[in-house]
Amino acid sequence: MTYVVKEECIKCKLLDCVEVCPVDCFYEGKNMLVIKPEECIDCGVCEPECPVDAIKPDTEPGMEKWVEINTKYSEIWPNINQKNNPPPDGDNYRNEKNKFEKYFKENIE
Numbered sequence: 001m002t003y004v005v006k007e008e009c010i011k012c013k014l015l016d017c018v019e020v021c022p023v024d025c026f027y028e029g030k031n032m033l034v035i036k037p038e039e040c041i042d043c044g045v046c047e048p049e050c051p052v053d054a055i056k057p058d059t060e061p062g063m064e065k066w067v068e069i070n071t072k073y074s075e076i077w078p079n080i081n082q083k084n085n086p087p088p089d090g091d092n093y094r095n096e097k098n099k100f101e102k103y104f105k106e107n108i109e
Contacts, residue, residue, distance in 0.1 A: 001042050002042055002058050003035055003046060003055050003057055004056060004063055004067050004069075004070045005017075005032065005034050005035055005055055006054050006055075006063075007054070007066075007099050007100045008050075008054035008099070009032040009033055009050075010032045010093070010099040010103050011031050011087060011092075011096075011099060012052050012054070012087070012090040012091075012093055012094055013086055013087055014050070014051055014052065014086045015033070015080075015083040015084065015086055016049040016083070017049045018083050020046055021081070022041070023039055024079060024080075024081040025074075026046075026081070027073060027074040027077040027078065027079055028077055028078060029073055029077045030107065031087070033080065034069065034070040034074045035055070035070050036074035037058070037070060039074075052094055073106075076106075
């Protein structure tokens, strides 16, 4: 088992999870974070820290897409191990649906 970041993180990216991760397995894209599955030690400390419920174990139903996304982009995006400033308008997107299709950005530019 590993943990993955899902759609709820897009455009919110609050970074509370980054501060508690003991192995620095988070990677930062333009508008979301991902977890590198090979580095995650399955401790679960990040999951309750996420205020938008964007982190789940890969064993939950429907997580296949998110495992692929986390795996792919953790190889491309830079590692993040400190909390920086979240997007100023993140609260505006907190409860929005279908954020992946609307807002996902593949690169960090």
